[in-house]
Amino acid sequence: MQIPGDYFAGTHILITGGLGFIGSNLARRLHGLGAKLTLADSLIPEYGGNLFNVRDLQDKPGVNINITDVRDPFAMAYLVQGKDFLFNLAGQTSHLDSMTDPRNDLDINAAAQLSILEACRKHNPAIKVVFASTRQLYGKPEYLPVDEKHPVRPVDVNGINKLAGEWYHLLYNNVYGVKAAALRLTNTYGPGMRVKDARQTFLGIWIRQLIEGKSIKVFGDGLQLRDFNYVDDVVDCMLAAALDPNAYGNVFNLGSEERINLKDLAGIMVELSGGGTFEIVPFPPDRKAIDIGDYYSDFSKAKAALGWSPRTALRDGLKRSMDFYRLHHSHYWDPK
DSSP states (O other), rough: OOOTSSSSTEEEEEEEESSSSSHHHHHHHHTTTEEEEEEOOOTTTTOOOOOOGGGTTSSSSTTEEOOOOOOOOHHHHHHTTTEEEEEEOOOOHHHHHHSSHHHHHIIIIHHHHHHHHHHHHHTTTTTTEEEEEEEEGGGSSSSSSBBBTTTTOOOOEEEEEEEHHHHHHIIIIIIIIIEEEEEEEEEEESSSSOOOOSSSSSHHHHHHHHHHOOEEEEETTTTOOEEEEHHHHHHHHHHHHHOGGGGGEEEEOOOOSSSEEEEHHHHHHHHTTTTOOOEOOOOOHHTTOOOOSSBOOOOOHHHHHHHHOOOHHHHHHHHHHHHHHHGGGGGTTTOO
């Protein structure tokens, strides 16, 4: 999959969640391709936004940072105007938080998505939208690998609301002609991910604990299978989905042919840390209630339609991530 070097040059692009993990990596790539960027982010502490993620972009020409909340319909109505593309990445990602504060998750992952799409319909119906969905909406798999035809049975409030947000995008594509594609992400990791806690990905808290010299905890028996995508590969797929007219009105799984159980994953990370340890511990009740067991994706639809396959080997991506946080950890958590 080759992204034409000049395709995005001069285009106007809005990234919601633009100071977050994936949004900032996407912004960096698009800036290098010559796009003019508006990065919208609420910088609410519980979520993933961090100004350090865009430290190298803040003073660049053609980059505008707008601190706003996607729940503000007036702000979104203004921001979508004149944009060629919207990469809609803002969301509440914590599965546990969605269970303890379901209304907030509903407001961000469903209601706000509807407001964003209404803003597009009314103020910029020609905009092209790529929406970051999640594999969590499948729930506990009936078969593996999970393809897009698999039943959707979310096991938590987050999965239900992300599914609603995804379907709003497809509806507005099909009914109103607001071109939208949805990517179901699975275990994205890399520099810029939230590491102060497990709200975004458990890999983040593992990295923090290893850097702090603590033992990491693997829940259950450690044999649960997962697949992972390095953030650069996810950005590749987002750009491919934005470029291909056949992507609109469709959902695509992301995933990897590298499948690994959590015990072996912990072993690799301990090795890369140069001296950490891990332990197998029972599931806490709140996590056990929403655990999905084994999961890995069939991404053949994205491969066939978009020419996308992940290029970063898991060990290489983990090493890059660990090296990044060794160098920059003070910007992502308070060691106190």
